[in-house]
Amino acid sequence: MDLMEFLRQGGxxxxxxxxxxxxxxxxxxxxxxxxxxxxxxxAWVEEQLGIRIPDEELVQVMTIFDLCAVIERRLPEPDVTR
Incomplete structure (x- = not known):
């Protein structure tokens, strides 16, 4: 997934x-x-990706980098065994 394009669409x-x-x-x-x-x-990101971002982490989101970091911490690890 191209996170930048995903966030651009959501924005x-x-x-x-x-x-x-x-x-x-x-x-x-x-x-x-x-x-x-x-x-x-x-809220759009949470709905689209099926994740939950704690409110405590949201207060630190000022940039796209911050938002990406919060999202990437919540995404499941890819299954590399396939």
Whole structure:
């Protein structure tokens, strides 16, 4: 899964406008994603991926890098035995 494209799609859905290609250095506020939209994006991610992100971790999310790190910690490990 291309996490950047996944988050760009989610951000576009939440904000109602097309977001540019994302980099891990992008700041959510500079992308025009306010705090309410950030929560909506997190809820979208949780629903799409079937994961739960604890509220304690959300207060530290300021950039796409932060968001990716939180998501990647919650994703199941790939099955490398196949």
């Amino acid at each position: 576009s859905e939440v904000t109602g406008r097309d977001l540019p290609s994302l980099t891990r250095a992008d700041d959510l506020q500079e992308l025009g994603i306010d705090s309410i939209q950030a929560l909506e994006l997190i």
